[in-house]
Amino acid sequence: MRRGAPGALWRAAVVAALLCGIGLLPWLSRTDPALTVLEARSAERDPAPEVLAAIRGELGLDAGPVHLLGRWLGGLLHGDAGHSWISGGAVLPAVTTALGASLLLMAAALAVAAVTAAAVCARTLRLGARRALTGRRTGGAAAMLAALPEFLTASVLATVVGVQLGWLPALGWYGPRWLVLPALAIGLPTGALLGRMLDDALPGAFAEPWARAAAARGIPGRRIARHALRRCLPGLLPNLGLFVVGLTGGAVAVEQIFDIPGLGRLTLDAAIAQDLPVLQTGTLALVALAAAVSGLARLAGRALLGPALRDGALVTLHRPDAPDRSRLPLVHGALLLGVIILGLARDPFALDTAARLRAPSWAHPFGTDALGRDLLARVGHGALTTLALALAVSAAALLAGVALGLAPRLSRALVDTANAVPPVLAGLLVTGVTGGGPATPALAVAAVAWAPLAAHTSALLRQELATTHLAATRALGAGRAHVLRRALLPAVLPPVTRHALLRLPSVALALASLGFLGLGAGPPSPEWGLLLAENHPYAERAPWAVLAPAAMLAVLGALAVTASGGVRWPWLDRGGRASSAAREEAR
Template sequence: MRYLGPRLVTLLAVVAVIGLLPWLTRTDPALTILHARYADRPPTPAVLDAIRAETGLDGGPLRVLVDWAGGLLRGDLGESWVSGQPVGPDVTSALGVSLTLMGVSLAVALVLALALASPTLRRGARRELTTTRAGAGAAVLAALPEFLLAAVLATVLAVQLGWFPALGWGRAEQLVLPALAMGIPAGALLGRLLDDALPAALAEPWARAATAGGIPPRRIAAHALRRTLPTLLPQLGLIVVGLTGGAVAVETLYAVPGLGGTALAAALAQDLPVLQACVLLLLLLGLAAGLAARLGSLALLGPARSDRALPALTHPSLPVRRPVTVAAITLAALLAAAVVWGLLRDPLSVDAAARLAAPSAAHPLGTDSLGRDILARLGHGAARTVLTALAVGAVTLLLGLIVGALGAGALTETANALPAVLAGLVVAAIAGPGPLGAAVAVAAVAWAPLAAHTSALYAQEKAAPHLAAAVVLGAGRAHLLRRHLLPGVVPPVVRHAVLRVPAIALALASLGFLGLGTQPPAPEWGRMLSENMPYAERAPWAVLAPAAALAALGALAVLTSAAVRGRSHR
């Protein structure tokens, strides 16, 4: 109950925000309904008052929340503002589609994770413990957002090669590309985690004794997998939560009629009853996955969870190899050179005669559908995205330090379980699409890892012997905070925040891809990707150029993190 109580309160607060969306939005809900249903009727006060009375919006926010919550208890999700039809049947059908897609994506992730960890399993406990990694390729795949992989797969495998259909739902072959787009990053992440945990499990005394006793390697591998599950299941829950956020972009791109695509369409159309239902179901789906993972971990631990009979898996971290640092510096230099080159060109100049022109001396990366230079838009889009990511990173650092010091664990875990896309949908419904809304949405959830890091360091520093010695010597609270607590907590969290800036930039790009971030004609990498997708067959460079830039950003985040971590172990 101590675990569920605070988290239930936090969930109810999020549900209340969803229920109050009609009152939180900056536009008049009655005006939205009028434009959706009766486009030819003038927005007179009498007409708007009649719509408010018909929909219950005239009773104030408390009545709106109570009516919405009462409808939920009866299984009534309300009526669409656009179509006037009940929300329940359409959302229930979309939920079935999303569950099918997520189930197949999770199966792809598990197969890929086992494939990445298979070399370690085959090696078994017959050798000394060494650091075995799934590889830089898996690390980069794990860092790529689903919308980017979905765009590349659609461009190459569907449009250029014609192996799979690019759009639609209902046939088995239409499930392949969406499942791969969602499952590959999740499987790469899970594979890296599994490959990190298995060597430590196989080096424990029981594994060495089993090997010496002649037990078949397959049985040892099976027990090693079971040994790692208690620590991996919580991460698997977070991966499933990530699938709920990735489903929004993937379903939209492939025209899959699931909850994600339905929620995005409702947010852009200001159809708040449909958006409320979709976001609530996606949120409950993610929280249910996290709770199931926790319960599964406790069930696997059994009595060990109370008497701590099961030791934690430990794996010595070795210094990173020099090529990783060199690769990070080289990639950063290339990306910076391309950005500077693009900044010297005009991103808004339109040349109708050069529409969708192939790369040439005049346009090194080609042009888009309006004849605008892609290199110029990449450069200016990078400047916009990076500056926004730095600002969001500063805000999340401040929030993470404050919340982590206060020890709000339930709030931190709930925010950590919310994908930035879901926050973006809610913010877009309130403030409308735009760069500020996208920044607020990312900041609303990106502080959680920093808060968890701060909380752990804060508890560690409070228990340190030097702090107790300072108290005995008569040090006051201000001195303890300035001389002992802050120096031990702030520098590591700041380094963590800096490493998360590329991830924040990718999150902003994902919202731009969905149309919830920077609006045209301003250049932004995610927006460039979505704008040029309809022309992927005729001008694949228009899609692959921003895709390559985003992939380079993800790879740079992974390599930089590995290089910094390696230096810290020297």
């Protein structure tokens, strides 16, 4: 009990800091809260001084943010989260209803993600030990699927399956049939990413002595594969928990496209309108969900590997083998570089109203947008800013995630809280503190992008600390620095780096999407996310307008996953080579 008290206090302090930051949002953004509320209630009403004064008196804005936060917290103790500043309705029933819709959507999306992840890993599970010996990586198509924006996938499904074919309803929230398309839109990219992470860990499990001994004794491959899954899942459970929270509060675009009254959409609308009671209650619900899911993930990990973790009887999943020398990264990189070079030779801002929404041709290989601008030029010029900023943010997130993940007691509460904050809300908070500007999207995405990497690092660290070779290394008198450099980092850093590469396309999209919302560089900037958002209304009439930037994101995803095959620990010591030779002799 005493051991868990500091962790509970630290978690409470982190959540309190987040809620205080949200409570200060109208004042940090240097806007008049009364004017924002009036515009949200009725944009046509005249903002006369007496009207604004009446709103301030009604909401108690003159008392200041501390009084408002104290009043809201006091009401929570009695089961009352207050009333919406916009609609006047009770907040708690509205948040509870929205949370129920989001949880239902999340459950269906997780089912789709599980099937997708199983399809991605099917070849590895079928080949088993033979796949572990070759060390070949698969999943380029999965990476391209994971790189596609959710709102683009949702729009295609709604337009093609829902409207043109009429197989399933594309709008509304009235029953199980209305759940299928949004679940597919969210679950397919999520399952592709989870499947790639699992496919990356499975060869290490198949290379362990128990798997080789089981195969030598003639135990069926399906049974060995089932135990290999059990061996690898604990390292992914924390990230699976993060996906649960992210799917609940972060599926804003999908909820808007399919008109789903979910918590993500409710929280976003409240953040834009600065409806503090709804925003604070929705965020608190997401934080509570994150804490609950994180606890369940830890319990599930103990159930799968509990005795081995307690006794220090695990075998490391790290295999210091030679990197994958596939030429696919060169192919994908050359394709991406070629598009950029061709685009840079053209003017991305030249308007030609007579050539609006032209199909691809020799004059315009990617077609034109609604203003007649050449899409190849805009994709090429937008790549410079989009990719450079995405790489910088991904590198910063990787460093922060590994550093904090190596201190799990410190980072656990931070991970749960950061994951509960949608990127748009993070962008609004960063804008309030910094005053906005081109750096706002980078700061906002970096503020939350490290959380999955930290969770992955902590999970791998926990398993590596329970390995027999680490106990032997310590028994031989190795110090902490030697253990960290020669044992822990070689086991943790390569898979987490590959994880960061898999998330590179989504980071690029999140950066540009925040810019489109006015939290950074806006139109006419040719960033890829802006291109997708600007041309999205014309997707049915001119599909090439969204397919061009989406295809480049897919190529970026394929490049990231194929390049990740070459990620390994650069300082492979003699012990690593000796262990590889020993495994060869054991075969």
